[in-house]
Amino acid sequence: MQSQRRTILHVDLDAFYVSVEVREHPELKGLPVVVGADPEGGKGRGVVIACSYEARKFGLRSGMPITQAYRLCPQAKYIPPNWGLYERASEEVMGTLKGFADRFEQGSIDEAYLDVTSRAPDERSAASLATEVKKAIRERHGLSCSIGIAPNKSSAKIASDRNKPDGMTVVPFEEVSGFLAPLPVGVVPGIGPKTRDFLSEKGITTIAQLQQLEGRQLLTWFGKSGVWLWGVVHGEEAVEVRQQEIPKSLSVERTFKDDVGDFRTVRREAADGAAELMRRVKSAGYSYRVAGIKIRFRGFETHTRERTLVSHTDSEGPLLENIDRLLDEFETKGKPVRLVGVRVADIQRSSSGPSRLDDWAGG
16 A cells, blocks of 8 residues: 655755844844854954855855955954854754644754644645744744755755745645756755766766666665665655654763873774764764864863864764864873763754765765
C-alpha cells in the first residue's frame, strides 16, 4: 500500500543573526549591517558571519574575510556576534513553530521542518497555513521568514530559498520533478563545491541533467548517497520529519589524575578528546560551526576560548586545527594543567542523505 503523501513546510528565518540585531536596535533598519569580527579599520582578522541584505548589495557575503568586507563597504555597521541573544531568539521562534506542526524538526538555529499533513493536505491549504506562520513569527518575534512548501523535506528546503527575503514558494505536489528540473545542481542540499565541479566536468549543471542519469550511475559516483540523490532530483525523497531536539553544544573533558606540566601531553589528550567528540557528532548526524577549548590549571584557574568557522562542518580536521591554535595561548604560561576539554557549538543536523557527497565525488 502506498504511503500517504506528506505536506512539509521548510521555514528559514531571513538573515537571522542580523535580523535579531536589528530587532534589538531599530536604528540599524535599512542599513548595511555585518555581524562578525572587528574590521579594525581594514586591518582586522576574522570573517563575516552574517550580513544584511543591504550589505549584500555591496558584494558582502558570509565567510568573507572581514578586511575584504571593509574595503567593499566601510560604511557598514560592524557588530560582534551575541550568541546568547541568538540562541534565545531561536528557542522562542521554534516554540511558536512547534504549535503549527504535526511533527517538528529543527534543522539549525534558524531553520525548521514542519510536517503539517493533517492540517494542510494540499497546496492551497498549506499556503494558507504558511501565511499564518509568517504572521505569527512577525507579530510575536519581530522577524521575517521564507517558507518552502512541498511533499518532501528536500524540495521544501530548496523552495524556501527561491524567493527571499520574506517569501513563500509552493512546489506543485504533482509536478515536483518538473519544478526541480531547471534549477542548478548546487541548490540540492549536500552538493558542495567539489561535487558541483565534479558534475560540471561531466557536463551536468542542472537538475534536469541529473534526472536523465540512471540510478546505477549515481550509485557508482556517490555510493549509497547516490540512492538518496536520485530520490531528491526526481522529487521522490521521503525522509521523515523527526521530532528530535538538537543540543546547543557537545563537549568532552579530560581530568588528569596528577597535574600535568608537559604541554605535549595536554595537546595529545585534547586531540584524543576531539576524536571522541567527533564520533558523537557524526553518529548523531550533526555538524558544528564553533570549536572551543576549556583548560583548568592548578588552583582551579579556568579559561575557555572558542573560534567560529566559516561554515558548518562535520569534519574532524577543522576542530583539531582550531583547538591546537586555541591552546597556543596557554602553552607559555608554564603552569601545571588539571583539566583540558574540547567543545563544539552552533550545532545543526547535517542535510539528510548526501551530507558528505563531496567525500564521494570522483571516487
